[in-house]
Amino acid sequence: MHANDKLTIRALSEIDNLKIHGRTAAQKAPLTLFWTGSALEFNAKGSELWVEIEADYEQYEPWISILINSAQVSRQMVTAGRHWICVFRGMGADTVKNVRIVKDVQAVSGDPGHSLRVHAVKFDGEFLPVEEKPFKIEFIGDSITSGEGSIGAVAEADWIPMWFSALDNYTFKTAAALNADYRVLSQSGWGVLTSWDNNPRFNLPDYYEQVCGLLNGDKNESLGAKEAHDFSSWQPDAVVVNLGTNDNGAFHNPAWTDESTGRTRKQRLNEDGSFNEEDLGAFEAAVRGFLAKLRKNNPRAHIVWAYGMLGHSMMPAIYRAVDAYVKASGDRKVSVFQLPNMTDETVGARAHPGPLAHERTARELSGYLKSILS
Amino acid sequence: MHANDKLTIRALSEIDNLKIHGRTAAQKAPLTLFWTGSALEFNAKGSELWVEIEADYEQYEPWISILINSAQVSRQMVTAGRHWICVFRGMGADTVKNVRIVKDVQAVSGDPGHSLRVHAVKFDGEFLPVEEKPFKIEFIGDSITSGEGSIGAVAEADWIPMWFSALDNYTFKTAAALNADYRVLSQSGWGVLTSWDNNPRFNLPDYYEQVCGLLNGDKNESLGAKEAHDFSSWQPDAVVVNLGTNDNGAFHNPAWTDESTGRTRKQRLNEDGSFNEEDLGAFEAAVRGFLAKLRKNNPRAHIVWAYGMLGHSMMPAIYRAVDAYVKASGDRKVSVFQLPNMTDETVGARAHPGPLAHERTARELSGYLKSILS
Amino acid sequence: MHANDKLTIRALSEIDNLKIHGRTAAQKAPLTLFWTGSALEFNAKGSELWVEIEADYEQYEPWISILINSAQVSRQMVTAGRHWICVFRGMGADTVKNVRIVKDVQAVSGDPGHSLRVHAVKFDGEFLPVEEKPFKIEFIGDSITSGEGSIGAVAEADWIPMWFSALDNYTFKTAAALNADYRVLSQSGWGVLTSWDNNPRFNLPDYYEQVCGLLNGDKNESLGAKEAHDFSSWQPDAVVVNLGTNDNGAFHNPAWTDESTGRTRKQRLNEDGSFNEEDLGAFEAAVRGFLAKLRKNNPRAHIVWAYGMLGHSMMPAIYRAVDAYVKASGDRKVSVFQLPNMTDETVGARAHPGPLAHERTARELSGYLKSILS
Amino acid sequence: MHANDKLTIRALSEIDNLKIHGRTAAQKAPLTLFWTGSALEFNAKGSELWVEIEADYEQYEPWISILINSAQVSRQMVTAGRHWICVFRGMGADTVKNVRIVKDVQAVSGDPGHSLRVHAVKFDGEFLPVEEKPFKIEFIGDSITSGEGSIGAVAEADWIPMWFSALDNYTFKTAAALNADYRVLSQSGWGVLTSWDNNPRFNLPDYYEQVCGLLNGDKNESLGAKEAHDFSSWQPDAVVVNLGTNDNGAFHNPAWTDESTGRTRKQRLNEDGSFNEEDLGAFEAAVRGFLAKLRKNNPRAHIVWAYGMLGHSMMPAIYRAVDAYVKASGDRKVSVFQLPNMTDETVGARAHPGPLAHERTARELSGYLKSILS
Incomplete structure (x- = not known):
């Protein structure tokens, strides 16, 4: 594999132009996504983006979906532990990609261990502002x-x-x-x-x-x-x-x-x-x-x-x-x-x-x- | 996480009731999936199934999709390296699930490094025969x-x-x-x-x-x-x-x-x-x-x-x-x-x-x- | 035109196997269709069927639609006066056609002259019973x-x-x-x-x-x-x-x-x-x-x-x-x-x-x- | 019925702004519509329009459909003889209605008697030009x-x-x-x-x-x-x-x-x-x-x-x-x-x-x- 040596890791909490969907707690490092539909949204100008996600559960695991420019491209179970998940790679470095990473399962009251946290991203570009919807x-x-x-x-x-x-x-x-x-x-x-x-x-x-x-x-x-x-x-x-x-x-x-x-x-x-x-x-x-x-x-x-x-x-x-x-x-x-x-x-x-x-x-x-x- | 201690690892080559879709080479341990639509199919009676997949590439990574009982439930990029991917977990142990794990991208002539290999499964049940289609x-x-x-x-x-x-x-x-x-x-x-x-x-x-x-x-x-x-x-x-x-x-x-x-x-x-x-x-x-x-x-x-x-x-x-x-x-x-x-x-x-x-x-x-x- | 000399005229009131849809008055010779959706229904075994309809109005004329075997085949304005309207002709004499002739416009409270009456049919076959729906x-x-x-x-x-x-x-x-x-x-x-x-x-x-x-x-x-x-x-x-x-x-x-x-x-x-x-x-x-x-x-x-x-x-x-x-x-x-x-x-x-x-x-x-x- | 005393009869051949669809013969008074889809088209500014149509056949009768502003509103069999058929009535006199009267059945080689001819219209308004399509x-x-x-x-x-x-x-x-x-x-x-x-x-x-x-x-x-x-x-x-x-x-x-x-x-x-x-x-x-x-x-x-x-x-x-x-x-x-x-x-x-x-x-x-x- 050709390694992309332009990738740099940033804690989620250090990213200005991050838009968070769904209710969040005061603690944002890492950021917990609680509810279904809760999401991170980026306007990412760069060629390769990874996100570090940590899942935990006793019984019911979290799932995420990824949308690029509003089209769903991925849906996956997140098993227990801390994972670097690649959102995209090999894309044109100069175009802006709208990215949403969505919690695809509800908060689980019946499983006190169930959680989904986002720690950091690894990226070779810059994040641009995400507009508010009307x-x-x-x-x-x-x-x-x-x-x-x-x-x-x-x-x-x-x-x-x-x-x-x-x-x-x-x-x-x-x-x-x-x-x-x-x-x-x-x-x-x-x-x-x-x-x-x-x-x-x-x-x-x-x-x-x-x-x-x-x-x-x-x-x-x-x-x-x-x-x-x-x-x-x-x-x-x-x-x-x-x-x-x-x-x-x-x-x-x-x-x-x-x-x-x-x-x-x-x-x-x-x-x-x-x-x-x-x-x-x-x-x-x-x-x-x-x-x-x-x-x-x-x-x-x-x-x-x-x-x-x-x-x-x-x-x-x-x-x-x-x-x-x-x-x-x-x-x-x-x-x-x-x-x-x-x-x-x-x-x-x-x-x-x-x-x-x-x-x-x-x-x-x-x-x-x-x-x-x- | 509650560990499932009934899971046992089997090399793919040891599974009788595995149905392989797509052309394969003589070497089946591990099994290489070459073409788009190439797939593994199981009738899996058990509660939790994992599959060990190895991806490699210089530039163009493989993707897989997973179907359970003919419904697509997952689609994900497989990054370089050897990964245990959970296909399902927490399901009723006594029902038979038809599972297909599909290579979701074509053979890539332009990337000599591109490959997708399946090594093994981790399962707590038994595999039943998969019928031929007419x-x-x-x-x-x-x-x-x-x-x-x-x-x-x-x-x-x-x-x-x-x-x-x-x-x-x-x-x-x-x-x-x-x-x-x-x-x-x-x-x-x-x-x-x-x-x-x-x-x-x-x-x-x-x-x-x-x-x-x-x-x-x-x-x-x-x-x-x-x-x-x-x-x-x-x-x-x-x-x-x-x-x-x-x-x-x-x-x-x-x-x-x-x-x-x-x-x-x-x-x-x-x-x-x-x-x-x-x-x-x-x-x-x-x-x-x-x-x-x-x-x-x-x-x-x-x-x-x-x-x-x-x-x-x-x-x-x-x-x-x-x-x-x-x-x-x-x-x-x-x-x-x-x-x-x-x-x-x-x-x-x-x-x-x-x-x-x-x-x-x-x-x-x-x-x-x-x-x-x- | 080849005249069909087997056609015989019968007053609507003489037909046993006529099914009438919609509220009717006591007087049924001729039969008045008052409401929209009011209709005559026949199971007609014969080759040619006509119906004699009389329309009147000061301002708002009636319209009718004709369904053969539940498919709409005709829709027409009925102008003032008494008309013989051909429902079908040239059909196989031995098959039974389900026929509905439907008033296609509402009762018109604003036009005291508006009315649609059916006097008679001209047919070369026999009418079979029409079943009740459940x-x-x-x-x-x-x-x-x-x-x-x-x-x-x-x-x-x-x-x-x-x-x-x-x-x-x-x-x-x-x-x-x-x-x-x-x-x-x-x-x-x-x-x-x-x-x-x-x-x-x-x-x-x-x-x-x-x-x-x-x-x-x-x-x-x-x-x-x-x-x-x-x-x-x-x-x-x-x-x-x-x-x-x-x-x-x-x-x-x-x-x-x-x-x-x-x-x-x-x-x-x-x-x-x-x-x-x-x-x-x-x-x-x-x-x-x-x-x-x-x-x-x-x-x-x-x-x-x-x-x-x-x-x-x-x-x-x-x-x-x-x-x-x-x-x-x-x-x-x-x-x-x-x-x-x-x-x-x-x-x-x-x-x-x-x-x-x-x-x-x-x-x-x-x-x-x-x-x-x- | 309130008679509309503004209606005047005009031979079809006298109408300038008539658009004829389908091949026609030299003789246009009356006008024969030979083929399916053959049609008269008017842009009629007036409140009430009738058309005089003559049908003939030995066996297979003609049908016509009427479109007002491109919406089909009527479809009817035309029985043998010469009939005045009302196209519309009671409409606003000042709006222009695009009207098409279409032969709804093919030329019938098997019936030498089959024909559909249009003689005249009865109208209380004026006909405006109909544009050519591109x-x-x-x-x-x-x-x-x-x-x-x-x-x-x-x-x-x-x-x-x-x-x-x-x-x-x-x-x-x-x-x-x-x-x-x-x-x-x-x-x-x-x-x-x-x-x-x-x-x-x-x-x-x-x-x-x-x-x-x-x-x-x-x-x-x-x-x-x-x-x-x-x-x-x-x-x-x-x-x-x-x-x-x-x-x-x-x-x-x-x-x-x-x-x-x-x-x-x-x-x-x-x-x-x-x-x-x-x-x-x-x-x-x-x-x-x-x-x-x-x-x-x-x-x-x-x-x-x-x-x-x-x-x-x-x-x-x-x-x-x-x-x-x-x-x-x-x-x-x-x-x-x-x-x-x-x-x-x-x-x-x-x-x-x-x-x-x-x-x-x-x-x-x-x-x-x-x-x-x-």
Whole structure:
């Protein structure tokens, strides 16, 4: 191999023209990418670029994807340890390459060891400034928003990182259609009030104000996951909340037992199959509460509750809750939008929306967001 | 990380139920994958699989793609050296995964150092037999068949391995539509008679009877590239030849000079822009000669000259040559098929056919092959 | 011309195996087709078929379309007077042709002269029974449901029957996807409470229990338009209500003046552009009232309020109203479904949804209806 | 009905700004439309337009389609006799409507009575000039070019005019894509040398120099069908010949017997299924002869032999013939283009190409024509 002796190593923290996508902690040397869709972006003028990435996990490994000039060229598992990964080589030294290195799997609350850190780059050129996009969008959701099942064969059933995609994902595609920067906060199985199996701790709102508070363990704490997020640093034009699918699941799944106290928790159905009114009320209260929290932290954002890719049973309750919130608060920049349901034609792996389902959702959702952002 | 202590290392040469795609040399420990689309295929029953791959190059590095149950899940550059690459982990131990690890870039005649070798696997399960497909197809071509430009942004201009794809490729898609095994022999810039720049040595027919004879250098020789290919080991039902595009280019590009002798070589145009008859005749003779060589080695295959994705100026000459060959030989299993031309809508990187162009070609070509193979 | 001397004329009323689509009056000799999508259906075994149709109007003429074996073969204006229209000729006498002759324009409340009547057929064969489809669907709507603008160039601006289509219409396509019989009640510009220009008399609910009560004039009365509809004769499995678009328009258009009393009527906006609460309440009351009327007359139908092809501003109010109705009545077979919004790509004539918009709506809506009907 | 008393009748021959598509005879009062795709075109500024059309036939009736501003709005059978057909009514009097009234079925050589004549219009406005398009294309073909089967259900088997379409047709769509005026000469079942059933009289070349010489009977003669066509009146930029499909059929069908002499005629296959060389030579001679005739009459046109929608068995012979013609004549503006084959997905009625097959052909062919016309 011809060695490229012009390559020099720089710590990520020393690079001025680096654009970081996704919430980060104070500690940036190394830089931890927590959420799916979190990314580094460079405008790199040079012929060869490497990035030093460190992965760790007990069970669920991270994956990354690489885009050059907006085209995906690579997707790979990052196994445990510290690796120099070559982003490109042999390219014309005088052209500027827009590069994005994207975390392609969600934050993993169930694996306290899971982490992805970027230490340094090795490059033979210079980094030019990366422009801000005209819009900023924040997406909050569950497995759908994590792109679970949007890659892989329909027959796949294992819950593993390989079947998650940040790019074959309505979030990425919606942002691209709007020419927007975006961030994602998402967790498979979680809801507004409880998880699909009635665990009341597995809800997104409780952790919304931390950098990535749903992560567990000392290591994640030391990486800054539990830090308070600085909302002033990135104010979105729109917040899209795609939650409710697992809250619906809770009504149809067994009770959750708190192992420390023995107490159980269950969203109940009536005998005739309808939702128990009290429990549905608790869900609606959670929606209202989350809206208030979102508004507090994002004073000028349009908030869109976007729901419906895996059925839309909770839609009446969501509308009721939004209605009640709007009435009580006078806040008028909140709306509800129904997403197109997955079909037999658009199903992906693990009975989740496949790439075509994400494509259709992005088409409808970006049309709607265009109408409210313009 | 939880180490998986059930993993055991086996040399590739010790695995019975391994299916190898693409021509190989006698030496299989390690196994060299020469051509684009060359691949290992396993039916792997187990939870975690790694493969040990060694890459080398002076300039142009190899890339691989991984398919699990026919869905592409990974694509990555393989940098110089010997690497353990994790194919999957954390999967259900009792289900069988069909795995293909595919060389995603062509054999590189211009880089004597370029090679991709597979040494071993690390696995915690057992390999089950992989079935033969009902059909076998061999594709012979140039950059189009190498998938040059079928990945990457339209603006890309560098000639680098990153922009080559074996999967966003009409060869892969045609074979999939026909449920066929397939092999590819291809080289960017090369033709039947000469390369795009009139080099008479850069023609596919001269190397057809070797394993991968267009490679250069001692190392490739030691890997077996120059060995005679054993045609009896794999007899295709169809041979698809997609050549002529660079032979056309030769008429429109400057002469080639043999540096050792100073002699020049040029396919000439007449003053009115038409092809010089003598030079066109040389092209036709090369087509006829290649057909004879193909027939000699593939006695029962349908031979299809499939041409036209980047213009079809050579089509009359191809028809003439095929006609003359058929008349002289009495061989009736030879035909010509025009492929759909690339358009502004379907262009990819480097002014080459993009994924949509390959998709359309696969649709037309597989329809045609179905009609002659059934 | 070779005359076909086997043709015999039969009054429509004498044909046993005639299937009539759409609400009809008691008087069936001749038979009046009132609504868009209303149709005659035959299974005709014979070589030549004519139908005698009589059209009348002061201003807006009727159009018909003809389908043979579910393929549209003809679409034509029917000018004033009584015409023998040839449906087919020269066909094999022994095959059975499924024939539908469809009214291709809505009932026209603004033209008391508009009517389409069928008197007789001329045929040389026999009519065989037409099977019932497994499902029955009733659609109630406005211009969208009338297919206004789903045929014709985008530039068209005249309000004329030529731009209305019963077939390039989500109603027809949804029913086809579900293999359902269907009926349509629709009127351009009308709403649940008022028309787009605040006329409180132009609402669908007031006329729901008559055959086609929104028609005016003595002639329509004599044709039976004002008769009470016999709901027992045709009980739908689903009622799809696509209303609200014009009720939203009323908020944004000038007041309507009752010319007889001088009184005005206006759905008001607040100064900040939001809906006046009292007026929005009146809309919601109208929705609730219509649901009660629909349920009274269709005891076993799923009622789906399907809305959103031209914006979805009324959605919160619709959800509120449905919610209130469900709570008050205990009726659980009522739901709301958001339709995909028209885009620049899918717009048709007169700034209304074009064929592609109807196609997308049919895809989403039929998916939803499948899930509740099965 | 409100009568429009501003309507005045004008003979077609008195209208200056009428654009006629398709070959016509000297006699233009009334005007006979002979070929499929032949049409009247107006730029009509007024509110109401009627056209007086006279149809005749022994067996096969004519059909027409109407386009307003390039959108098809009507398609109807024209039964025997003279009819006033309303093109539009009730439109804004001050806007200009581009109107095309198109013969939607081929000239019918098998029915000496078949004719379609236009006598007059009734209008309340003025006709403005219709611009010439930048290109002119002539299409010559068989049933494919006549649009046989491009409308109607796949199951249809009767040979009747209803299943022919001039608009769901690659000719119309190719011309539209190129913004070209176009003409069609076509006849189902006919070839370059013989018809599908070996009749040597049923070939297009013999009648190419007459207005519509393939028609029979005194009446057609009196209408001018046998007149010499004045080629100077309309010189195409491209002539597209889509013939060969029936010439191939002749090899696979029984001999034709000349009833007057008892002599038979048959394109023969060899015992091994290959084409008899002598008979194939006769086909090639016919191709060469037709090219010479086309060139004589169209000195500056690109001639494209475009073939392949229903198999491409004759392609080698076509290439050979074109090659021989080019060599002998030095004529360089002749080429061959392979059209995409019909598939199970794109089949229409009567086992002929359906609308999607015509769409794909138009896409490929217009791309090719663009490259040679620009």
